[in-house]
Amino acid sequence: MIYSEKLPTADQFFDLFETTDWNTKYELSKEELYIALKNSWYTISVFEKEQLVGFGRVICDGVVHALILDVIIQPERQGEGIGKEIMNKLVTKCKKHKIRDIQLFSAKDKAGFYEKLGFKNRPGNSPGMELEQYW
Numbered sequence: 001m002i003y004s005e006k007l008p009t010a011d012q013f014f015d016l017f018e019t020t021d022w023n024t025k026y027e028l029s030k031e032e033l034y035i036a037l038k039n040s041w042y043t044i045s046v047f048e049k050e051q052l053v054g055f056g057r058v059i060c061d062g063v064v065h066a067l068i069l070d071v072i073i074q075p076e077r078q079g080e081g082i083g084k085e086i087m088n089k090l091v092t093k094c095k096k097h098k099i100r101d102i103q104l105f106s107a108k109d110k111a112g113f114y115e116k117l118g119f120k121n122r123p124g125n126s127p128g129m130e131l132e133q134y135w
C-alpha cells in the first residue's frame with residue numbers, strides 16, 4: 001500500500017466518492033469534483049496496485065484555518081487502520097505549518113473515529129453552523 005501526495009485520477013476519485021451517499025446532496029459531476037480536489041491545499045491518496053483504496057484532503061489558508069474533508073476508505077478496506085493513517089498524515093502536515101485551527105465536520109456516526117484521534121465537539125454555545133441546501 002502506498003500513501004501518496006499524488007492526486008488520483010478523476011475517475012478513481014469519483015468511484016471512491018460514490019461509495020458514500022454524499023453526492024445525493026451535492027449532485028457533483030466528476031469534473032466538478034476534480035476541480036475541488038485540485039484546489040485542495042494537501043491531499044493523501046492511498047493506492048494499492050494502482051487502485052485508490054483511501055483518500056483524505058485539507059483545504060487551508062496556509063496560516064490560521066484548515067478544514068479536513070473527504071476522508072473516505074473503500075468499504076471493503078475499512079477497519080484496517082487506513083483512515084487513521086491518512087488522518088495522522090493530514091494533521092501532521094497542518095502542525096508542521098503551525099495552522100492554528102484544524103477543524104472538520106463528522107459524517108453521521110463517525111464522530112467516534114475522530115474522537116480517538118483527539119478531535120472534540122465544539123462547545124454547545126459556539127457550534128459549527130451552515131446554510132441549508134440552497135442551490
Ligand SMILES: CC(C)(COP(=O)(O)OP(=O)(O)OC[C@H]1O[C@@H](n2cnc3c(N)ncnc32)[C@H](O)[C@@H]1OP(=O)(O)O)[C@@H](O)C(=O)NCCC(=O)NCCS
Pocket residue numbers: 020070071072073074077078079080081082083084085105106107109110111112113116
Ligand atoms: C470513517 C472512516 C474514514 C474510518 O476509516 P477506517 O480506515 O475504517 O478506520 P480505521 O481502521 O483507521 O480506525 C481507526 C480507529 O477508529 C475506530 N473507528 C473507525 N470507525 C469508527 C466509527 N464510525 N466510530 C467509532 N470509532 C471508529 C476504529 O475502531 C479504530 O480504533 P482503534 O485505533 O482503537 O483500533 C471509514 O469508515 C469511511 O471511509 N467511512 C465512509 C466515509 C465517511 O463517512 N468518512 C468520514 C467523513 S466525515
